[in-house]
Amino acid sequence: MKILLIEDDPQTSAYVANGLREQGHVVDHSTSGRDGLFLASGGGYDVMVIDRMLPSVDGLAIVKTIRAAGVKTPVLLLTALGGVNDRVEGLEAGADDYLTKPFAFSELHARVNALARRPPMADDATVLRVGDLELNRLKRMVTRGGKRIELQPQEFRLLEYLMRNAGQVVTRTMLLENVWEFHFDPHTSVVETHISRLRAKVDREFDEELIHTVRGSGYSVSVSA
Amino acid sequence: MSPHSFFRSTSFRLLAWYVVVFGASVAILLFIVYWITLAALDEQLSDSVERETQVLVELYRARGLDSVERAIQLRAVELRPPRRYYLLQDTAGTRIAGNLPPMKPTEGEIVLPVSQLFPGRRAKPDDPADAYPVVAHGRKLDHGEFLLVGENRYRAVKAQEAIVRAFGWGIAITVLLAAGGGAVLGVGFLRRIEAINRTTRSIMDGDLSKRVPASGGGDEMDHLAINLNAMLDRIQVLMESLKQVSDDIAHDLRTPLSRLRHRLEDARVKAGSDGEVVIGQAIAELDAILETFSALLRISQIEAGARRAAFSDVSLGQIVSTVSETYAPVAEDRGQRLEAIIDRTLSIHGDRELLTQMVANLIENPISHCPAGVEITVELRQEGGRPVLCVADTGPGIPASERERVFRRFYRLEASRTTPGSGLGLALVKAVANLHGASVELSDNHPGLRVTVRFHAAGAGGARTYPARDATGVAHGVAQ
Numbered sequence: 001m002k003i004l005l006i007e008d009d010p011q012t013s014a015y016v017a018n019g020l021r022e023q024g025h026v027v028d029h030s031t032s033g034r035d036g037l038f039l040a041s042g043g044g045y046d047v048m049v050i051d052r053m054l055p056s057v058d059g060l061a062i063v064k065t066i067r068a069a070g071v072k073t074p075v076l077l078l079t080a081l082g083g084v085n086d087r088v089e090g091l092e093a094g095a096d097d098y099l100t101k102p103f104a105f106s107e108l109h110a111r112v113n114a115l116a117r118r119p120p121m122a123d124d125a126t127v128l129r130v131g132d133l134e135l136n137r138l139k140r141m142v143t144r145g146g147k148r149i150e151l152q153p154q155e156f157r158l159l160e161y162l163m164r165n166a167g168q169v170v171t172r173t174m175l176l177e178n179v180w181e182f183h184f185d186p187h188t189s190v191v192e193t194h195i196s197r198l199r200a201k202v203d204r205e206f207d208e209e210l211i212h213t214v215r216g217s218g219y220s221v222s223v224s225a
Numbered sequence: 226m227s228p229h230s231f232f233r234s235t236s237f238r239l240l241a242w243y244v245v246v247f248g249a250s251v252a253i254l255l256f257i258v259y260w261i262t263l264a265a266l267d268e269q270l271s272d273s274v275e276r277e278t279q280v281l282v283e284l285y286r287a288r289g290l291d292s293v294e295r296a297i298q299l300r301a302v303e304l305r306p307p308r309r310y311y312l313l314q315d316t317a318g319t320r321i322a323g324n325l326p327p328m329k330p331t332e333g334e335i336v337l338p339v340s341q342l343f344p345g346r347r348a349k350p351d352d353p354a355d356a357y358p359v360v361a362h363g364r365k366l367d368h369g370e371f372l373l374v375g376e377n378r379y380r381a382v383k384a385q386e387a388i389v390r391a392f393g394w395g396i397a398i399t400v401l402l403a404a405g406g407g408a409v410l411g412v413g414f415l416r417r418i419e420a421i422n423r424t425t426r427s428i429m430d431g432d433l434s435k436r437v438p439a440s441g442g443g444d445e446m447d448h449l450a451i452n453l454n455a456m457l458d459r460i461q462v463l464m465e466s467l468k469q470v471s472d473d474i475a476h477d478l479r480t481p482l483s484r485l486r487h488r489l490e491d492a493r494v495k496a497g498s499d500g501e502v503v504i505g506q507a508i509a510e511l512d513a514i515l516e517t518f519s520a521l522l523r524i525s526q527i528e529a530g531a532r533r534a535a536f537s538d539v540s541l542g543q544i545v546s547t548v549s550e551t552y553a554p555v556a557e558d559r560g561q562r563l564e565a566i567i568d569r570t571l572s573i574h575g576d577r578e579l580l581t582q583m584v585a586n587l588i589e590n591p592i593s594h595c596p597a598g599v600e601i602t603v604e605l606r607q608e609g610g611r612p613v614l615c616v617a618d619t620g621p622g623i624p625a626s627e628r629e630r631v632f633r634r635f636y637r638l639e640a641s642r643t644t645p646g647s648g649l650g651l652a653l654v655k656a657v658a659n660l661h662g663a664s665v666e667l668s669d670n671h672p673g674l675r676v677t678v679r680f681h682a683a684g685a686g687g688a689r690t691y692p693a694r695d696a697t698g699v700a701h702g703v704a705q
Contacts, residue, residue: 009480015487080479081472085526088535102483102515105490154550180551184582185516187650188589193555 001025001116002044006036006062007051007078012101016049019105020112033057040066045073046116049108052079052090060093067094074115076108087183106217110169117168128163131223133202133210135163144206154179155198162211162221171218195219240407247403248396255392262388266381270360271334277309278362278374285366290321293372297322306354307379310342310361316369323373330371331363337375357382417446421453429533433461464529471522478518486511520649524634527579527656539577541612541680542569545605548584552592560597563588567605571612573680575661583657586650587616587676595620599673608679617675628667654678 003020007013008031017027028045030036033054040048040062052059063075077095079086090098097111128135132145140156142149151159158179162170172191176182180190195211203209212220285293290313297311301324311323320327325342337359361375417440424437436457439450486508493504549565556563591601595618604615623631630636632655635648654676658665663680 009484011484011487012480015484015491080483085535100519101479102486105487152550154547180547181578181581182551182585183578184585186585186589188552188555188592189558190551190555193558194551197554 001046001112003027003112004036004039004045004048005029005050006031006033006040006048006054006059008032008054009051012051012078015105016108019109023109025112033059033062037062037065040073041069041071043071043073047112048073048075049112050075050077050095052077052081052086060090063090063093063095076111076115078103104216106169106214107171107173110171110174110218113168114165114170114174117165128160128166130163130166130210130221131208132206133163133221135160142202144202149201151198151201154194155201158194158198159202159221162219165221167220167222169214169217169220174218237411240404240411243407244400244403248400251395251399252392255388255395259385259388259392262384263381266384267360267378270376270378270381271362274334274360274362274374274376277376278364278372281372281374282364282366285372290366290368290370294322306377307357308354308377310337310359310373310375310377312371312373314371321370325373325375328373330365332365333363335361335363337361354379414446417450421450424453428457428460433457433464467525467529471525474522479515482511482515517649520653521634524649524653524656527653527660533576533660536574536576538572539575539580540569540572541575541580541614542567542571542605544577544580545584545603545614548581548588549603552585552588556592556601559592561592561595561599561601563592563601563603565603567603568607568612571605571607573612573661576657579657579660583654583678584614586654587614587678590650590676591616591618591620591674595673612680614678614680615675617670617673619670619673622669622672622674623667625669631667632665 001024003025005013005017005020005027007016007029010031013029013031017029020027028039030039033056036050036054037057040050050059050062054062057065059077059079063077066073066075074096075094076097076099077090078099078101079090080101087098096115099108099111126136126138128137134143135156136142137160142151142156142159158175161175161179173185175191176186182190195213199209199211203211208224210221210223212222212224214220281293281296284296294313297313300309301311301322310325312325312328313321313323314327314330315321318327318330325337328341339356339358342355342359355377357377357379359375359377361373363371363373366372421437424435427435436454437450439447439454441447489504489508489511493501493508496504546565546567546569549563549567553563553565588601588603591599595601599618599620601619602615602617604617606613606615631651634652636652655665658678661680663678666677666679668675668677
């Protein structure tokens with residue numbers, strides 16, 4: 001994957017860039033808003049990771065400018081601002097996702113992956129499939145190996161989100177934001193509880209586990225290799 | 226501005242006083258005129274009667290009784306009011322001449338009521354011109370005869386009537402003018418007050434750039450507008466510096482903390498199994514610090530009210546039921562029971578994200594602070610047209626003396642010091658409730674704790690009025 005990183009803090013950018021390169025991605029890095037905007041306008045990237053507070057041209061302005069110019073590349077906005085309005089502002093400017101500093105690299109990586117595969121597929125597919133697990137979004141029905149599985153509405157949404165990102169790591173925060181619309185960190189084990197209930201229904205009676213815990217990162221639904 | 230609000234306004238009260246005081250002074254003035262005029266007319270009347278008596282007495286002395294009798298016969302036929310009355314009687318009390326019945330001779334001034342003028346005919350006299358009391362002057366003549374000359378009070382009574390009419394008109398016109406003038410002044414005044422209210426409302430809604438319009442006339446209202454604007458400028462500067470400080474702290478504190486976290490993460494990867502656990506704990510500690518710090522910033526920003534600009538109509542019923550459904554399995558895993566009784570039709574004007582967090586905090590509190598076996602009840606219902614959210618548990622509860630204090634930042638009950646949490650949960654609940662003009666109240670659930678959040682009536686300008694702040698009837702009335 002070809003990723004553009006616009007971040008002025010050398011330590012953070014080194015951390016992000018090295019991490020992404022270790023994961024096998026090609027990373028172009030720019031430290032100033034103006035150079036970043038130039039690179040971003042050129043296009044050709046799969047994902048852009050842009051810091052919100054930059055010298056000269058700030059991150060929001062870059063996103064607005066490239067969106068106005070018709071560049072549709074997914075953008076992940078990074079920010080040290082944890083304000084209640086900041087996320088909304090970022091999304092309104094045209095960013096696709098928003099991550100508050102400090103973050104674990106695994107969180108950033110999961111989100112970059114989710115963004116990269118966002119537009120072309122999965123989103124409008126009626127039936128999602130992972131191995132013998134099948135989720136029909138119209139009929140709101142889940143079967144595994146042809147056997148019907150009854151799910152609560154929230155369990156259905158959780159499984160749907162996991163399956164839409166099948167093969168990818170989905171972090172706890174991503175689940176909270178996308179499944180429950182919680183933009184804060186609950187003090188109780190909401191995600192863990194719901195995952196374990198989902199597992200009990202989806203995996204327990206079957207030989208092969210489809211919902212995997214990725215240690216230190218999150219969860220993923222996949223057929224193990 | 227509705228008529229309802231006008232009658233409750235200060236200017237209406239001023240206007241009413243204005244009318245009363247003005248009307249009263251006009252009334253007093255007219256009353257004085259009335260008395261003085263009547264007194265003058267009565268004095269004139271008794272003067273004229275006395276003079277006429279004197280004329281007849283002199284005639285008697287010069288020409289004798291017969292001349293007086295003839296004079297009276299000539300004079301007593303006058304038809305037009307005011308009418309004159311005469312009586313001449315001899316020593317035996319028999320009438321010699323005149324148009325009055327004989328009476329007991331009395332010297333000096335006397336007043337004869339209408340009934341005494343025509344005895345026998347009790348009711349009204351035949352001629353309406355006679356229907357007035359008579360002021361008369363009696364005199365004993367030199368040879369024992371009695372002479373009485375009188376004139377009725379026709380003029381005084383007519384003057385009295387005219388003055389009373391003038392009275393009526395005068396007061397009516399005064400009240401009308403006072404009311405009209407006062408209303409014109411009052412409406413202008415009210416309009417300017419309303420402009421100030423509108424401005425302060427939109428500022429409370431988060432638009433800090435608004436200012437009160439000044440007419441430039443240099444009057445007291447202008448001074449008020451100028452002072453308010455100066456105060457608003459100051460508030461705006463303070464709010465902006467709060468935002469600046471938050472941003473600076475965010476940037477200058479979070480950036481190094483981010484670096485620290487990144488280094489720890491790197492170290493964890495490289496440390497091997499021994500160091501991994503320790504470094505993992507260090508990261509967890511760091512995350513807790515960052516979380517507390519974010520929560521503090523968040524509460525300050527909510528309290529600053531900047532968020533109100535983004536309010537929209539949200540389904541409170543849906544938020545509460547989603548959050549309850551989310552937490553029910555969590556409570557179950559801890560051996561607790563969460564029951565939700567929710568009126569899903571309720572909605573308010575507010576911020577979905579913050580309301581979600583508020584409800585989550587309210588439900589998480591009993592889940593994390595109560596032991597297994599408790600029952601948690603989440604109830605959303607309508608009470609007097611207002612949505613009321615109630616989260617009750619059957620746990621240990623909070624002593625009455627500590628109930629107010631738990632809303633303070635970092636305040637933690639003795640019993641919950643060992644459980645994880647920042648001590649900011651209820652402070653955030655309170656901040657979100659305040660932002661929505663809702664009240665939060667803790668009470669005893671016998672046993673346990675009951676938290677009640679009372680919102681405004683949906684649709685009835687819920688987020689438009691802030692009853693805790695608007696003490697004046699004007700602001701409340703015009704918001705309808």
